[in-house]
Amino acid sequence: MRLLFAGTPEVALPTLAALHDSRHEIVAVLTRPDARTGRGRKVSRSPVAAWADEHGVEVLTPAKPREPEFLERLRDLDVDLVPVVAYGALVPPAALEIPRLGWINLHFSLLPAWRGAAPVQHAVLAGDEMTGACVFQLESGLDTGPVYGRLTEPIDPADTSGDLLDRLAVAGARLTADVVDALDIGALVGEPQPDDGVSYASKITVDDARVRWSDPAFAVDRRIRAVTPAPGAWTEFEGQRLHLGPVTVDPDGPALAPGEVALAKRSVHVGTATDPVRLDRVKPAGKQLMDAAAWGRGLQTENPRFA
Known part of the structure; x- marks a missing residue:
């Protein structure tokens, strides 16, 4: 299949590499625009954009994926499917409808638990003993689409979010590649998410990261x-x-x-x-x-x- 890969941070790279090594073709990547980072405020490419530059893959960096120029380019690319890992922007219905098989998203929780921006951080903060990852069909709701595959991962008492996310990124890459293969041959049907067990993982702010010494x-x-x-x-x-x-x-x-x-x-x-x-x-x-x-x-x- 012809794929457009959507992702931005380093955690997206294992899936990008796995799909690149598969039988499918990554014709372009979609990522967030270059940003100023660090103490020197130097302009830097996202990890996904840097990977694409090294591999000679086209890079698309619209400010928002609803821009007419991006939608036109997405049609021209004639992709079958868009796998997503931590892209970082909402995808409008107009874009979701263009690829033949739509967009699928690797999300680092056991949906419907911890829908939203920071599922791993909230799982650790809540003291969950188990988490995982899901690949689901992206739709206009917040992480509400039918699930194509899932895996589980225990949370060690000493795990940081970074530790856990590193493991989930590697395991999730294999899961996503398997889902893409199955969708290619029409061997997979999404499972609707249950109505119970829903929780939300809002973005973690700097204020959230301040230690409260009055806590246990x-x-x-x-x-x-x-x-x-x-x-x-x-x-x-x-x-x-x-x-x-x-x-x-x-x-x-x-x-x-x-x-x-x-x-x-x-x-x-x-x-x-x-x-x-x-x-x-x-x-x-x-x-x-x-x-x-x-x-x-x-x-x-x-x-x-x-x-």
């Missing part, structure tokens, strides 16, 4: 893992943001009030509403990620506290 230790741990690596957990210390890596709940640690910090030669503990947590890595403003104990040894503050 298990909730502090989950929040930090859920927002690692992006947007990254943080707390306020002496009027500046201090970014935090994953922590360890330590029932045998010192008794501390929420946000109170205990410094030792080889450890830094912070109080929560229940047990303290032990910090592993921190990133002070303007500095690199560093060992928390080394950061603590360099402090001149008496009775330090996180806000």
Whole structure:
């Protein structure tokens, strides 16, 4: 089949590579426009666009996929199917109707659970023990289309969202390739999603990533893992943001009030509403990620506290 692949971030690359290595032809990719990133605000291509450049594949970067120029090019490409992985923009009905078999989407949850922008982060934040991925038919509703295939993946107690997403991206690539093959020969019928079990995963903001030390230790741990690596957990210390890596709940640690910090030669503990947590890595403003104990040894503050 002739495919247009739609995706933007690095998590889309395993599926893109799997489809490129299949019997199908990727005639172009659809991705978000070049953006300014990093401290230098340099213009950079999306990972999907960079992959396409390296492989000599046409790159389409409309500001919005409802633009007439994009719709015309989509018709001209005469694609059979558009597989999607984390494209990052809503696809209008006018575009959905053009390919012969429509658009299919790899979504990193067990639909209808965690429909929306940040399913992996919300699964970790909620303390789910199991998640997975689904390939479904894209339609105008929010992740509501019939499901063609699914896989399950346990969530380890130490998993960050990044860890989990890396595994799902690889497993999901194989799932998507299998679905595309089956659709090509007409051997697959979508299964409608049930009406019960629906939950929503809104985009995780920087404010969501601020640690709430008045929460129980298990909730502090989950929040930090859920927002690692992006947007990254943080707390306020002496009027500046201090970014935090994953922590360890330590029932045998010192008794501390929420946000109170205990410094030792080889450890830094912070109080929560229940047990303290032990910090592993921190990133002070303007500095690199560093060992928390080394950061603590360099402090001149008496009775330090996180806000």
